[in-house]
Amino acid sequence: MRLELKNIHKYFGSLHANDDISLTVESGTIYGLLGENGAGKSTLMKVLSGFIHREGGEILLDGKSVEFKSPAEAIRAGVGMLHQDPLDLPPLRVLDNFLLGREDGFLQDRSKALADLKKYSAQFGFDIAPDALVSALTVGERQQLEIMRLLSLGAKILIFDEPTTGISLPQKIKLFETLRLLAKQGMTVIFVTHKLEDAQDLCGKVTVLRLGKVTGEVTRPFTTDQLVKLMFGQSLAASQRETIALGEPVLELRDLCVADFRLRVPNINLQVRAAEVIGLAGIEGSGQRLFLRACAGLDRPAGGELWINGAKINRQAYHRFLDSGIVYLPAGRLEEGLVPGLNLTEHLILAKRSKEFFVNWNLAQTQAQERIKEYSIRGAPESRVEALSGGNQQRALLALLQPNLKLILLEHPTRGLDIESTMWVWRQLLERRRRGTAIVFASADLDEIFEYSDRILVFSGGRVAKALNAKETSVTQLGELIGGKGL
Numbered sequence: 001m002r003l004e005l006k007n008i009h010k011y012f013g014s015l016h017a018n019d020d021i022s023l024t025v026e027s028g029t030i031y032g033l034l035g036e037n038g039a040g041k042s043t044l045m046k047v048l049s050g051f052i053h054r055e056g057g058e059i060l061l062d063g064k065s066v067e068f069k070s071p072a073e074a075i076r077a078g079v080g081m082l083h084q085d086p087l088d089l090p091p092l093r094v095l096d097n098f099l100l101g102r103e104d105g106f107l108q109d110r111s112k113a114l115a116d117l118k119k120y121s122a123q124f125g126f127d128i129a130p131d132a133l134v135s136a137l138t139v140g141e142r143q144q145l146e147i148m149r150l151l152s153l154g155a156k157i158l159i160f161d162e163p164t165t166g167i168s169l170p171q172k173i174k175l176f177e178t179l180r181l182l183a184k185q186g187m188t189v190i191f192v193t194h195k196l197e198d199a200q201d202l203c204g205k206v207t208v209l210r211l212g213k214v215t216g217e218v219t220r221p222f223t224t225d226q227l228v229k230l231m232f233g234q235s236l237a238a239s240q241r242e243t244i245a246l247g248e249p250v251l252e253l254r255d256l257c258v259a260d261f262r263l264r265v266p267n268i269n270l271q272v273r274a275a276e277v278i279g280l281a282g283i284e285g286s287g288q289r290l291f292l293r294a295c296a297g298l299d300r301p302a303g304g305e306l307w308i309n310g311a312k313i314n315r316q317a318y319h320r321f322l323d324s325g326i327v328y329l330p331a332g333r334l335e336e337g338l339v340p341g342l343n344l345t346e347h348l349i350l351a352k353r354s355k356e357f358f359v360n361w362n363l364a365q366t367q368a369q370e371r372i373k374e375y376s377i378r379g380a381p382e383s384r385v386e387a388l389s390g391g392n393q394q395r396a397l398l399a400l401l402q403p404n405l406k407l408i409l410l411e412h413p414t415r416g417l418d419i420e421s422t423m424w425v426w427r428q429l430l431e432r433r434r435r436g437t438a439i440v441f442a443s444a445d446l447d448e449i450f451e452y453s454d455r456i457l458v459f460s461g462g463r464v465a466k467a468l469n470a471k472e473t474s475v476t477q478l479g480e481l482i483g484g485k486g487l
């Protein structure tokens, strides 16, 4: 099925999220839609798949103009979308999820559906038990289920919105294999991403969006530099790492032990000094999160001592940690960091922790406007946080931080962010560091760990290695420690 979008416009209030976008996608190809955070990619794809209404322009399938009032109409015409945030229903079982969206709903022939599910599974080499709970599946498996569901509903154009965020490397390899197979079978695959290497790996043709507009279109072979220029309007200069004299100890851990019901990490000894950056490396779930939460005062440590600015603080309440100038930015920006339903002004008021009884809304509004400008957030004081793109949510979190903090703890500070936002986030953090704030961050990205850490703390299988000097450590050494060798 050949797809044409002609002069698509979409506004959110005064924000022109899609500004006169035209593009053509041939069937049997993998087409890339690339752009920085907030460029308007998801919006365009939601317009195409009937989730939101556009304000202008035309959609053509095989040359015929179509109009979708709902996702159900779109899928009937052959357009299906896998969303950035999965839309499946975790409490249901696999087979019931597979049946969602069918005209005859739950009353239909389950044995036939089961046969269908098995047929698709065999075709793509998927291995999902039909009676498993969706909540027990990995993100990669949920994608596989959704692919099969959309195919069974008759999808010929399949849209994947940022499908490689949050899946493991083997799952990504499997996903790419599946996408290639889909294209080979004649499907039209649209792959939405802000990751250059994914677009280069996979796509024959790529259209780049920036600030709601098409900035260019390239066909294979294309270079990274070409894509970067189209995405950001310039080549990006690498950041310079300054050497900064470290100050007094701000955080000291003596035989700290962190634990939850499945993992116990004892004997953590570490001293973090003002202006120091510590990277936490390790396979996801090796205790980095427990560690960060204990240091932030969110969870009580299971043992040992935690000292802050020279005072023992283990069993103190969370607000004492805040008062001591310690903050924690979780990886779940929307789930844990921000409050969905509240707008930026309201967040600013909450973050101030003012003791006053009345809120000065005019002042708060003005201050929110100032922060939005200062932190280049694409949004307005009255924008609800869930309407911001991932990169803008992270900017908002940073904009809420008070000045002169002692210690910032971060979990995956740049996960899901494009290169420019990533560099922006680090510029902010390094600027704070220059003024004496210590930074402790967990990341799955070894380049990030090496680039920004003074010292590295490796978590592996319930143990923590002695902190390594980043300059004197090789990638191989780090990789071995992460794998548990030499611990």
Ligand SMILES: Nc1ncnc2c1ncn2[C@@H]1O[C@H](COP(=O)(O)OP(=O)(O)OP(=O)(O)O)[C@@H](O)[C@H]1O
Residues within 6 Å of the ligand: 012, 015, 017, 035, 036, 037, 038, 039, 040, 041, 042, 043, 044, 084, 194, 378, 379, 387, 388, 389, 390, 391, 392
């Ligand atoms: N429902 C909404 N209400 C108001 N504004 C919105 C809404 N959805 C998106 N926006 C805004 O439209 C712009 C484009 O957002 P969109 O989600 O399409 O970006 P994106 O390219 O998919 O970014 P990302 O890479 O972060 O997923 C952003 O500035 C966003 O804040």
Ligand SMILES: [Mg+2]
Residues within 6 Å of the ligand: 041, 042, 043, 084, 161, 162, 389
């Ligand atoms: Mg998006």
